[in-house]
Amino acid sequence: MASNACKLLCLVLSLAFVTQGYAFIWRDCKPNDLIVTQSKTGKLVQNKPEWEVKVTNPCKCQFLxxxxSCAGFSSVTPISSSVLIHVNDNCYLGGAGMVMPHLDVVFNYVWDTSFDFKENGTKFSTDIIMPQNISRKKLHQNQTMASPDACKVLCLVLLFAFVIQGYGDCGLNYLSVKQSKTGKLVQNKPEWEVRVTNPCKCKFQYVKLSCAGFQSVTPVPTSALSKSGDQCLLDAGKLIFPHVDFVFKYVWDTSFDLKVVDGVIVCS
Structure with missing residues (x-):
């Protein structure tokens, strides 16, 4: 009886961990559930009204x-690319960032009339999001906190299996950034190829590189590299998958010191 009770407890704990908050995700969470509202703030810039756009996530899941849609979008006042990236007729919110459950993302723009912002191809995620600074020491301590009782040990191992699967050897410092000359010259300046490689089993998201003073004779698309201050958001914050390279090019006299400084590890 004790053995059966132990198995049942482990099963319940496992299911609770995996499905908590997502039991009805396929039924209750859809991209078009995102609510986009606009209103005038009452402020005028160059005799044009300022508009506040609020994107609300009413669901239990996060959206990636x-x-x-933002065809023809313009603003008298510039909008930081860390807030909104305009590519053709679409705008990526927060550099293609994450909208967490029951939270609003807000940005302002200035124009004569409001633009027709509508959700246009969003994804939702049930991935387990883990910050990159979790130490292996802490994980090890947690793993060894269980009592010697076999049932408790089994349940603890089962729970941690979901959390640390594929994560053990993944950290931001594992992302490899390499640069090399392509051999091509533009206005007598060399073209450089930057290759960011993910050798881990986990995915990386919202990866930012240090890029103080970064310039290029030829423009680098903001969808590939979006500069804000001394940091550059890579690939509009999209996922970098395991064992996949992300490549972009720029043209300048010398290479810039591009290093990974921020990002989120996603293990599922």
Whole structure:
């Protein structure tokens, strides 16, 4: 009886961990559930009204790569690319960032009339999001906290299996950034190829590189590299998958010191 009770307890704990908050995700969470509202703030810039756009996530799941239709979008005042990236007729919210459950993302723009912002191809995620600074020491301590009782040990191992699967050897410092000359010259300046490689089993998201003073004779698309201050958001914050390279090019006299400084590890 004790053995059966132990197995049942482990099963319940496992299911609770995996499905908590997502029991009805397929039924209750859809990209078009995102609510986009606009209103005038009452402020005028160059005799044009300022508009506040609020994107609300009413669901239990987080949304990734939030994309809004924004044909013809313009603003008298510039909008930071860390807030909104305009590519053709679409705008990526927060650099294709994450909208967490029951939270609003807000940005302002200035124009004569409001634009027709609508959800246009967003994804939702049930991935387990883990910050990159979790130490292996802490994980090890947690793993050894269980009592010697076999049932408790089994349940603890089962729970941690979901959390640390594929994560053990993944950290931001594992992302490899390599640069090399392509051999091509533009206005007598060399073209450089930057290759960011993910050798881990986990995915990386919202990867930012240090890029103080970064310039290029030829423009680098903001969808590939979006500069804000001394940091550059890579690939509009999209996922970098295991064992996949992300490549972009720029043209300048010398190479810039591009290093990974921030990002989120996603293990599922």
């Amino acid at each position: 790569h939030v994309k809004l």
